[in-house]
Structure formats: C-alpha cells, structure tokens
Amino acid sequence: MGKIIDGKKISEQMKEELKDKVEKLKAQGKKVTLAVVQVGDDPASSVYVNNKKKTCAYIGIGSLSYELSKEAKEEELLSLIEELNGREDVNGILVQLPLPPHMDEQKVIGAISPKKDVDGFHPFNVGALSIGQKGFVSCTPAGIIELLKRSCIEIEGKECVVIGRSNIVGKPMALLLLRENGTVTIAHSKTKNLKEIAKRADILIVAVGKAKMITKEYVKEGAVVIDVGIHRNEQNKLCGDVDYEDVFPICSALTPVPGGVGPMTIAMLMNNCVESVL
Ligand code: NDP
Numbered sequence: 412m413g414k415i416i417d418g419k420k421i422s423e424q425m426k427e428e429l430k431d432k433v434e435k436l437k438a439q440g441k442k443v444t445l446a447v448v449q450v451g452d453d454p455a456s457s458v459y460v461n462n463k464k465k466t467c468a469y470i471g472i473g474s475l476s477y478e479l480s481k482e483a484k485e486e487e488l489l490s491l492i493e494e495l496n497g498r499e500d501v502n503g504i505l506v507q508l509p510l511p512p513h514m515d516e517q518k519v520i521g522a523i524s525p526k527k528d529v530d531g532f533h534p535f536n537v538g539a540l541s542i543g544q545k546g547f548v549s550c551t552p553a554g555i556i557e558l559l560k561r562s563c564i565e566i567e568g569k570e571c572v573v574i575g576r577s578n579i580v581g582k583p584m585a586l587l588l589l590r591e592n593g594t595v596t597i598a599h600s601k602t603k604n605l606k607e608i609a610k611r612a613d614i615l616i617v618a619v620g621k622a623k624m625i626t627k628e629y630v631k632e633g634a635v636v637i638d639v640g641i642h643r644n645e646q647n648k649l650c651g652d653v654d655y656e657d658v659f660p661i662c663s664a665l666t667p668v669p670g671g672v673g674p675m676t677i678a679m680l681m682n683n684c685v686e687s688v689l
Pocket of ligand 1: 450564574575576578579580581598600601602619620621640641644670673674676
C-alpha cells in the first residue's frame with residue numbers, strides 16, 4: 412500500500428519556519444519585499460498571483476503589485492523591470508507567466524536581475540545550478556527535493572527517472588537529483604520504451620502535462636512517485652499526470668493532486684524571497 416506524501420502539511424511547516432525567519436530579519440531592521448508583475452487578466456494567472464500575495468502576507472513578506480494590460484508593449488514591461496531591479500526596497504521580482512504572445516518571454520526573464528530572480532528562471536541562475544554554484548532554483552523542482560528530504564526519502568544512489576524536460580520543471584529537477592547524488596535519466600516525448608525506462612525508477616518524477624497518463628505499467632513495485640501535473644478532469648476536479656487510484660497500491664509513496672507538489676511551489680517561492688535578503 413502506498414504512503415501519501417502530504418505536501419500541504421509539509422508546506423505549512425515550511426511557512427511557519429519562514430514566518431520565524433522573517434520576524435528575526437525584521438528585528439534586525441531587514442524587510443523582505445516581493446514585486447509581483449502580471450500582464451493581462453488571464454483568470455488562472457490571477458489565481459496564482461493572488462495566492463502568492465496572500466502567502467506573502469501570511470509570512471510577513473511585503474508584496475508590491477503591478478498590473479499591465481494585455482496590450483502593454485514589451486518595452487513598458489522591460490522598463491518596469493529595470494526600475495524594480497534598481498530599487499533597494501525590492502528583494503524579489505516575479506513576472507507571472509505566460510506572457511501575451513507579442514512579448515518575448517526569454518528576453519523578459521533575462522531582464523530581471525539574477526539577484527532578484529526568485530523564480531530561478533534567469534540564465535545566470537540556471538547556469539549556476541548546472542555547475543553546482545549557489546543561486547535561485549526553480550521553485551517546483553526545489554520543492555520536490557524538500558518534499559523528499561522532509562519525508563526521509565533517500566536520493567543518494569537511487570535510480571531517478573524524470574519524465575518531462577521543460578526548463579521550469581524537468582531539466583532543473585534532473586540537475587537537482589544529480590546534485591543529491593541520484594542516478595538520473597530524463598525521458599521525453601521522443602523517448603523509446605518509456606514504460607521500461609520508467610519502471611527502472613526508485614524515484615519517478617512525472618511532469619508530462621498529460622492527465623492520468625502514468626498508470627501502474629510505468630511504475631516499479633515500491634517506487635516513490637512524484638506527480639507534478641495539474642489538470643481538471645471531466646467532473647472539473649483536479650487531477651495529476653499520474654493515475655492515482657491505479658498507482659497508489661503498488662508504490663511506496665505518492666504525492667496527491669491537489670495537496671502534493673503544488674503547495675510546495677509557493678512555499679519555495681517564499682523561501683527564495685527570504686534567501687534573497689540573507
Ligand atoms: P511542458 O508541457 O513544458 O513539458 C512537458 C514535457 O513532457 C516535455 O518535455 C515533453 O517532451 C514531455 N512529454 C509530453 N508528452 C509526453 C509523452 N507522451 N511521453 C513522454 N514525455 C512526454 O510542461 P511543464 O514541465 O511546464 O509542466 C508539466 C505539468 O506540470 C503540467 O501539467 C503543468 O501544469 C504542471 N505544473 C505544475 C506545477 C506545480 O506547481 N504543481 C508547476 C509547473 C507545472 P518534449 O520536450 O519532447 O516535448
């Protein structure tokens with residue numbers, strides 16, 4: 412029988428720890444402030460932005476909100492970023508993605524000062540991760556490492572398979588597992604024999620963006636399975652990339668959706684904000 416990895420509970424523990432840290436920083440006269448920039452009014456983005464602002468308030472992190480219309484010019488966004496880069500009272504800058512199609516996402520990410528890039532998407536921070544140097548790490552994969560560690564799941568020497576190679580999840584995930592001395596395989600849409608490869612995993616991380624794709628045929632008995640996907644099913648309920656009911660009985664641990672990886676992503680964002688001041 413599988414064990415549920417309770418990301419909600421672990422993220423709440425982290426938030427309490429961060430609250431303490433922020434209070435201690437305040438006592439030293441140091442404030443933590445995150446600038447959140449949203450372009451357009453995509454409803455999903457608005458939900459994410461509001462959650463981030465609410466969590467900031469809970470922990471004691473100040474948040475500044477900037478809303479640009481979906482017709483705003485790229486230069487307008489770039490000049491706002493330049494202004495925020497220069498402000499001493501702003502520690503972290505988050506530009507909510509996706510941006511409207513007329514904006515060049517990579518250019519915008521590249522404009523954020525690497526020292527304020529709390530999402531960990533800037534090429535400087537991505538490069539730092541790949542050569543084992545300190546820097547901000549993408550929040551979702553960083554949150555997964557925290558989930559594994561706090562659930563006392565050893566990574567060192569384990570066969571780790573990551574399905575998905577996106578810049579924000581799959582690739583940094585693989586690098587982080589490697590940093591923790593896992594033996595890492597990355598699979599993607601062109602991978603042959605995916606089932607056999609996935610079945611080698613002691614730790615299987617799934618970030619394919621396909622609802623319930625991973626059934627027990629992809630999972631070794633006793634494996635730890637981390638489900639990054641978020642989808643709405645036919646009943647409008649949230650589900651992941653993993654077929655939970657099918658996989659749960661054979662794995663040793665599994666993250667649910669909702670309540671697994673999702674809450675950790677925000678907790679790690681808050682952690683990165685606090686780190687930006689330390
Ligand atoms: P992307 O769509 O950017 O990447 C998906 C990856 O999966 C690609 O590398 C793709 O391969 C691979 N893939 C797609 N189909 C298959 C297949 N049939 N077999 C093997 N590999 C396949 O997604 P993201 O990484 O951004 O996100 C993945 C999921 O995680 C989504 O559901 C997203 O909503 C969710 N998510 C959740 C977060 C959270 O906080 N919980 C945060 C971020 C994302 P290729 O490169 O060859 O195209």
